[in-house]
Amino acid sequence: MTEPSSFNFAPIGLVNSPYKEKFAIPRQPGLVSAAQGTITLLNDANHQDLVRGLAQFSHIWLIFVFHGTQTQGWKPLVRPPRLGGNKKMGVLATRSTFRPNPIGMSVVALNEITVKQQQVILHISGLDLLDQTPILDIKPYIPYSDAISSADAGFAHTAPTELLNVRFSEQAQQVIEQQQSLYPQLELLISQVLAQDPRPAYKKQQIDSKVYGIALYQFNILWHVDSNNQIQVTDIIPI
Ligand code: SAM
Structure with a gap:
């Protein structure tokens, strides 16, 4: 058997x-609906023809590069956070970012496609992606085939954690106002992100007085x- 050669893909x-x-990004798309972002199409892919018909779909698949961790390598076994970081699973049984090929896939809501001065922009929400993530491909989400209601989801059958209450200090409320x-969705975004409790698993099992920043x-x-x-959200500081 001849092995296929390697491939060289440019982001679209x-x-x-x-x-x-990376810290506090939800572990999967759809968990934080208030997260809104855009995809700017690049170079040869930046043409209205490529997205003709796409706006009819409410959701799209994004195939992307884990560019923030891609140089950090990978191991055959990883510790999924949802198992408390104690058990090891095969990397291919997980959605770890540290993979043989650092490629991710997320379903996000497609809200609108705009074209301004010949720049095509896809407006999306519910994303779980770091800023500047390179997109390799975009495909429409097709429920009749992509959604399998009888699927067995192994050790990932429910949404990750119970949600925590999030309270804002007066200072934080003032900045939000x-x-x-x-940023009309800022309060909702912060609440939805923090309700997931982004702390590492071991911190949740002990008294934790640490002040975190995201x-x-x-x-x-x-x-x-x-x-x-x-x-408790104590401060919101413009960077
Ligand atoms: N939904 C995708 C998948 O299943 O392939 C990603 C799942 S992965 C567990 C989600 C995490 O990837 C996020 O919480 C964030 O920490 C990380 N992440 C998102 N975008 C990234 C990027 N461009 N580079 C490195 N890590 C990223």
Whole structure:
């Protein structure tokens, strides 16, 4: 048997995402509906012809490169966070970013396609992608074939965690109000992201007084978990 040669794919698009760092990005698409982003089509792929008919679909598949971790290599066994980081599973049985080929796939909502000064832009939501993620391909989501209601989802049969309550300090509320016109969904986005409790599994099993920061849009959001296991957002600082 001859082995196929290697392949060289250029990105057809670039993601603009509110998630400016890996920490706190949801583990799968659709978990944070308030996450809105865009895909800017690039070079030869930037033409209206490529997206003719696509706006009829409510959801699309994105095939992308895990560009933020692609140089970090991979191992045959990984510890899925949903198993508490204690059990090892084969990398191909997981959605780990550290894979033999660092390629990811996500279904996201397609809200609109716009063309301005010959630049095609896809407006998406529910994404789980880091800012500047390179897109290799886009395909329509086709429920009759892509959604299998009887599928067995192994060790990933339910959505990841129980959701935590998220509370905002007065300072944080003020910033949210000031930013209302530019970022109308900011409060919802922060709430949905933090409700997932992005801390590593071992931190959730102990008393945790650490103050965490996450980068959303151009804000550093400071928060901690209080003794009632509620998330307190203390500061929202423009970066
Ligand atoms: N839905 C995709 C899949 O199943 O292939 C991604 C799942 S992966 C578990 C989701 C995580 O990938 C996010 O929480 C984030 O930490 C990470 N991630 C997203 N975009 C990335 C990128 N461009 N480079 C590296 N890591 C990324």
